Amino acid sequence: QVQLQESGPGLVKPSQTLSLTCTVSGGSITSGGYYWTWIRQRPGKGLEWIGYIYNSGSTYYTPSLKSRVTISVDTSNSQFSLRLTSMTAADTAVYYCARAVWELHPRFDSWGQGTLVTVSS
């Protein structure tokens, strides 16, 4: 069964860039039909989809974050990454990586445990 694990800093200063990595194990990141996704959840709030990347490198980002987000993939290390620039307090959230199945009916069927990122000086 595929497992995902986020890693990265828990504290980021305002205006800095956040970099998170998700390591995929128990399955191939190059398997067809899967889109590797980042989702976040602000404290006490709902879920916000950030974007995804396919193993070919094609990406799609949510419009509200598009100018600040980059998702990349490193198939040789079975990892994909999130880069979010110009961080503010509003970006404080638990960040999840997830696997999306996009065939027939899109859904997020496997999730990492999440990593809390706090933006503070």
Add this chain to the structure above:
Amino acid sequence: DIQMTQSPSSVSASVGDRVTITCRASQDISNWLAWYQQKPGKAPKLLIYGASTLQSGVPSRFSGSESGTDFTLTITSLQPEDFGTYYCQQANSFPVTFGQGTRLEIK
């Protein structure tokens, strides 16, 4: 963006009860709807996709249905482990959006 509106925002029910949670889409999403359960401090867990298809390993007391732009998650015979927050999610069009969540408390 497609807005997903869940009701109620919270519900309290007893073990053995039948619980219904509704999600309304702001426009047609066909049946491109999924339901998730999230427990405190944990990642969401996929329950249902395609509005009514049960994810492998999910108990059969969970079911989903649709009527136009209204979608329903039903839990028959509520169990103590069913507490948590439930979210609907659409992926008919980008960006993917989630409902605001329904908190289920066991009395």
